Amino acid sequence: MTDSGVEQLFADDRITTFGLLVEAHRRLQRTFDKSLRDHHDMTGVTYEALIRLARTEGRQMSMSELADQMVLTSGGATRLVDRLAEAGFVERLHCPTDRRVLWVHLSEHGESALAAATETHLNDLQEHFASEIDPDELPVFTEVLDRLRRGCTAQR
Amino acid sequence: MTDSGVEQLFADDRITTFGLLVEAHRRLQRTFDKSLRDHHDMTGVTYEALIRLARTEGRQMSMSELADQMVLTSGGATRLVDRLAEAGFVERLHCPTDRRVLWVHLSEHGESALAAATETHLNDLQEHFASEIDPDELPVFTEVLDRLRRGCTAQR
DNA sequence: GTGGAATACTTGACTAAGCAGAGATTGTAT
DNA sequence: ATACAATCTCTGCTTAGTCAAGTATTCCAC
Numbered sequence: 001m002t003d004s005g006v007e008q009l010f011a012d013d014r015i016t017t018f019g020l021l022v023e024a025h026r027r028l029q030r031t032f033d034k035s036l037r038d039h040h041d042m043t044g045v046t047y048e049a050l051i052r053l054a055r056t057e058g059r060q061m062s063m064s065e066l067a068d069q070m071v072l073t074s075g076g077a078t079r080l081v082d083r084l085a086e087a088g089f090v091e092r093l094h095c096p097t098d099r100r101v102l103w104v105h106l107s108e109h110g111e112s113a114l115a116a117a118t119e120t121h122l123n124d125l126q127e128h129f130a131s132e133i134d135p136d137e138l139p140v141f142t143e144v145l146d147r148l149r150r151g152c153t154a155q156r
Numbered sequence: 157m158t159d160s161g162v163e164q165l166f167a168d169d170r171i172t173t174f175g176l177l178v179e180a181h182r183r184l185q186r187t188f189d190k191s192l193r194d195h196h197d198m199t200g201v202t203y204e205a206l207i208r209l210a211r212t213e214g215r216q217m218s219m220s221e222l223a224d225q226m227v228l229t230s231g232g233a234t235r236l237v238d239r240l241a242e243a244g245f246v247e248r249l250h251c252p253t254d255r256r257v258l259w260v261h262l263s264e265h266g267e268s269a270l271a272a273a274t275e276t277h278l279n280d281l282q283e284h285f286a287s288e289i290d291p292d293e294l295p296v297f298t299e300v301l302d303r304l305r306r307g308c309t310a311q312r
Numbered sequence: 313g314t315g316g317a318a319t320a321c322t323t324g325a326c327t328a329a330g331c332a333g334a335g336a337t338t339g340t341a342t
Numbered sequence: 343a344t345a346c347a348a349t350c351t352c353t354g355c356t357t358a359g360t361c362a363a364g365t366a367t368t369c370c371a372c
């Protein structure tokens with residue numbers, strides 16, 4: 001391959017666009033993480049786990065469902081839930097109909113911690129995220145992300 | 157706060173949309189990571205560092221510039237470059253005009269490894285990323301991401 | 313030109329998460 | 343009924359990255 005060949009290869013727009021996605025996500029996550037740590041002694045990942053539980057019917061889901069939603073391995077989920085349980089945010093409950101399964105259930109304490117953190121987080125989201133997106137851009141932005149998400153979920 | 161109050165708080169669309177961004181990024185990164193590992197013994201982070209160097213004038217930048225672009229702490233950058241240098245992908249060069257500064261310079265070996273990995277990565281990008289985005293959606297998608305990225309870069 | 317602040321990089325100690333393999337349980341085909 | 347495969351969770355080991363502190367160098371105000 002010639003020199004200009006590699007140049008062109010490296011200059012591909014698809015790489016650039018994906019780079020934007022990566023960088024935007026990392027910077028936002030870093031900003032939100034710092035805020036949640038400073039004000040609520042909670043990481044962004046903890047926050048995400050809690051809100052996913054809070055939004056689920058019965059405020060609970062299995063370990064593997066949590067792992068899937070959070071894009072973690074089963075081992076990663078085990079350790080995340082260890083920390084959540086240690087902090088008193090969740091309890092592990094045995095599933096009565098399948099003894100392999102553990103339900104991760106959001107506790108009262110977890111819910112109130114989440115509510116407090118959400119006040120902060122919504123301010124951050126407004127300031128650094130929502131305010132940067134025009135209302136007429138939002139549908140496209142959301143749909144593309146959802147399509148990307150589902151595309152990768154399928155081929156698992 | 158009433159029960160329906162927390163419900164509404166937790167249901168906020170801004171949380172949902174940001175969740176899409178997070179999940180899309182994680183799933184794509186996981187997919188690309190696996191592919192790069194399997195075929196090129198290289199992580200997604202390694203790939204990203206190399207392509208950023210390849211796209212830079214002189215194929216080199218300082219440690220702190222790399223840290224900034226990759227959204228790493230200085231310590232994280234030190235360790236990343238340790239691994240890159242270990243693999244022979246880059247060399248650390250002393251800056252002649254400022255002795256605090258080290259240039260991270262893409263080696264020949266790094267460039268050819270990058271070229272090989274890029275062939276794979278572009279296929280993955282096409283399959284899981286680019287093909288999910290309509291041409292007429294692309295400008296909005298790109299602009300929003302870039303605005304988000306710059307918004308968080310500013311307030312540092 | 314000197315002293316103090318700022319910048320650039322590294323290091324030690326720690327946290328988070330992946331991988332691969334193991335144990336327990338359930339589903340399925342015969 | 344039994345065996346084999348699949349599923350669910352956990353564990354030991356390893357890698358990647360953070361944080362805070364330390365050293366070296368440069369910048370700046372006087």
